[in-house]
Amino acid sequence: TALQTPSKNHHYKSVLRHFPQDHVVTAAPEPPIQDIVRMRVAAEDAEDAFFIADLGEIICQFAQWKRLLPRVEPFYAVKCNPDPHVVSTMAELGSGFDCASKAEIRQILDLGISPERIIYAHPCKPLSHLRFAASNNVNLMTFDNADELHKMHRLYPDAHAVLRILTDDSKSLCKLGLKFGASLDVTNHLLETARDLGVNVVGVSFHVGSGCLDENAFADAVARARHVFDQGTKLGFNFTLLDVGGGFPGANERSGVTFDKVVRVLGAALDHYFPDDPDRPLRIIAEPGRYFVASAFSLAVNIIARRAVSVNAAEPPSAFMYYVNDGVYGSFNCTLFDHQVVYPELITRKGEFVMDLQQGSSDNDSSSSSSSSDGDMHNNKVSLHECSIWGPTCDSMDCIVSKTVLPELNVGDWLLFRNMGAYTLCAASQFNGFKKSSIFYTNTFGI
Ligand code: PLP
Numbered sequence: 269t270a271l272q273t274p275s276k277n278h279h280y281k282s283v284l285r286h287f288p289q290d291h292v293v294t295a296a297p298e299p300p301i302q303d304i305v306r307m308r309v310a311a312e313d314a315e316d317a318f319f320i321a322d323l324g325e326i327i328c329q330f331a332q333w334k335r336l337l338p339r340v341e342p343f344y345a346v347k348c349n350p351d352p353h354v355v356s357t358m359a360e361l362g363s364g365f366d367c368a369s370k371a372e373i374r375q376i377l378d379l380g381i382s383p384e385r386i387i388y389a390h391p392c393k394p395l396s397h398l399r400f401a402a403s404n405n406v407n408l409m410t411f412d413n414a415d416e417l418h419k420m421h422r423l424y425p426d427a428h429a430v431l432r433i434l435t436d437d438s439k440s441l442c443k444l445g446l447k448f449g450a451s452l453d454v455t456n457h458l459l460e461t462a463r464d465l466g467v468n469v470v471g472v473s474f475h476v477g478s479g480c481l482d483e484n485a486f487a488d489a490v491a492r493a494r495h496v497f498d499q500g501t502k503l504g505f506n507f508t509l510l511d512v513g514g515g516f517p518g519a520n521e522r523s524g525v526t527f528d529k530v531v532r533v534l535g536a537a538l539d540h541y542f543p544d545d546p547d548r549p550l551r552i553i554a555e556p557g558r559y560f561v562a563s564a565f566s567l568a569v570n571i572i573a574r575r576a577v578s579v580n581a582a583e584p585p586s587a588f589m590y591y592v593n594d595g596v597y598g599s600f601n602c603t604l605f606d607h608q609v610v611y612p613e614l615i616t617r618k619g620e621f622v623m624d625l626q627q628g629s630s631d632n633d634s635s636s637s638s639s640s641s642d643g644d645m646h647n648n649k650v651s652l653h654e655c656s657i658w659g660p661t662c663d664s665m666d667c668i669v670s671k672t673v674l675p676e677l678n679v680g681d682w683l684l685f686r687n688m689g690a691y692t693l694c695a696a697s698q699f700n701g702f703k704k705s706s707i708f709y710t711n712t713f714g715i
Contacts, residue, residue: 324713348557440477471509518562595659
């Protein structure tokens, strides 16, 4: 189909017109990401860490979603990466949006996007944010407790409420069920309360947990949703919406869970529990965040300092500590909040990528202290040394990788971290006065 070859698809091509003109490098014939890195790294005074954002990767992920999960409409979870060019790309692709707050709703509405393309997917909303949603006709919103129903009844009686249920998130990195989701013990009572208040409940939502490592969690959650649909029907509701949440893996996930696996399990569960029925039309939506953006962003960091660790001064170093200019208080907050494990790759002084060095060499002789040349790195001939990688702040919590092996690196060398698009910059601080890494955009779509 056309979607299987997105580069030929006119609809997807048209999205490119809206790519940012600032910070774009698209020199052919080499891969643009490499071009950007080469250009940045080669600059005389190059030092600042920087992201390379490949918006074309987002388009490919979107095309894949449409191809493999056509029954489910994505509502991109803005919180995951609210970068304006990411959001505009998703808007151009026709995605809906999952917003968590007034500011996120405003960001989407300011793009001229209709409120119907938004779900306010936070079950515990500040009153002022709820009022803002009401005054802007963002009527689709989740709840999971009785107090929220009373708020909606008071401030937004026309809201279309979606009951967020608890799922088994024990196999997910971020267990959202600790904070949100109505258990099946209370769903009937909540629906009775809604009925008594006259709140219009239109369906059910769930979130299997972000960074879900077990695709079967989706099937279990769909079965639970079916149960609550049946409760709703018995109480006189006419549910028309199922929201299967987020938790979809990004491309290049190392944990083994893949989008294909999720799609197989989720698709089968939807067909089983919610078969297509023309007499009872059902809209199925999802709130994916990580899926769209994780693989679209890579982060290049510069080694600003290093410490050679020696058992005694007469011996060659047994390990190295490298200090780089983005850290856990910045983009690498994902290692804390999002439980990510990040993997460094080398960038040579010429801006070339050296991939899989750690796996590619069996030479782990830490007694060698010879400095590695670019050529050697490419041939995987260099000695590898134990090392740790630290962020730039004065805090010892600011450790990005506590133990790995790399060739001996020097101040001024660069490292690349891929899959840095989800839950990174959006939660970064400027602690210790270190500014957030800037972004250079590119597009590999159709190349
Ligand atoms: N929807 C809600 C309500 C969330 O809280 C989150 C993440 O925390 C998402 C969607 C996006 O999840 P993911 O990035 O795992 O797809």
